[in-house]
Amino acid sequence: MLGLSVATVGLAVYAGYHTMAPRSQLYGKTYIGNGGNRGEMALTFDDGPNDPYTLQLLDVLSKYNVKATFFLIGNYVDQRPDIVRDIVTAGHEVGNHTYTHPNLIFKSQAELREEIGRCELALNNAVGEKHAALFRPPFGARRPAVLRTVRKSGLEPIMWSVTGYDWSAKSSEEIERKVTKQVRGGDVVLLHDGGHVAFGTDRSHTVNATVKLIEKYKGEGWAMKTVGEMMGESVRKREHRE
Numbered sequence: 001m002l003g004l005s006v007a008t009v010g011l012a013v014y015a016g017y018h019t020m021a022p023r024s025q026l027y028g029k030t031y032i033g034n035g036g037n038r039g040e041m042a043l044t045f046d047d048g049p050n051d052p053y054t055l056q057l058l059d060v061l062s063k064y065n066v067k068a069t070f071f072l073i074g075n076y077v078d079q080r081p082d083i084v085r086d087i088v089t090a091g092h093e094v095g096n097h098t099y100t101h102p103n104l105i106f107k108s109q110a111e112l113r114e115e116i117g118r119c120e121l122a123l124n125n126a127v128g129e130k131h132a133a134l135f136r137p138p139f140g141a142r143r144p145a146v147l148r149t150v151r152k153s154g155l156e157p158i159m160w161s162v163t164g165y166d167w168s169a170k171s172s173e174e175i176e177r178k179v180t181k182q183v184r185g186g187d188v189v190l191l192h193d194g195g196h197v198a199f200g201t202d203r204s205h206t207v208n209a210t211v212k213l214i215e216k217y218k219g220e221g222w223a224m225k226t227v228g229e230m231m232g233e234s235v236r237k238r239e240h241r242e
Contacts, residue, residue: 050194074119
């Protein structure tokens with residue numbers, strides 16, 4: 001009995017780990033980059049739009065002629081659709097990051113559909129259908145039913161292969177160090193221009209780290225692409241698939 005209990009606990013831990021592990025494909029395929037030591041990366045920013053840090057990032061990206069992908073919280077999109085329009089006008093991708101940023105593991109299918117749908121509506125109200133058919137689960141949390149619902153909504157689930165842990169970083173140098181330690185090529189890099197707890201979260205370290213990362217990798221000849229460009233296919237918003 002003890003052995004059975006230990007095995008059961010072990011399976012539960014294993015299963016729980018893979019609901020959050022960004023590279024895991026156990027519960028269904030998600031895009032985490034191209035790998036293969038390619039000299040390219042996609043910078044992605046979660047939890048915006050966020051004044052003033054999203055706007056500061058747009059200035060940085062424009063200065064270095066880099067395009068990025070922003071996964072936006074619908075509630076913030078409704079608050080600042082003007083920033084979303086600025087992102088799209090600058091040629092960047094915007095994707096769905098739910099309306100309120102919940103942990104989807106603990107949400108019913110009806111609640112999940114509402115989170116996705118309300119964010120889609122907010123994005124459509126802000127920029128029409130000029131947003132990408134991309135979805136990133138908050139906290140990276142997913143289970144098979146989550147991924148199925150995302151795809152039935154006409155969206156492609158996107159995770160990441162590198163994270164800067166910028167939500168708790170004490171300096172831009174710390175973010176840069178953590179990112180460069182993980183980069184191997186063909187990576188999707190997770191950073192944040194906002195914070196899910198409150199609008200206006202300070203992301204100045206992320207802005208400064210982005211400058212350092214662009215200067216380093218672009219200076220070394222790396223291509224810095226959107227997620228759609230990395231995937232090599234059109235991911236502009238399409239009519240929902242049945």
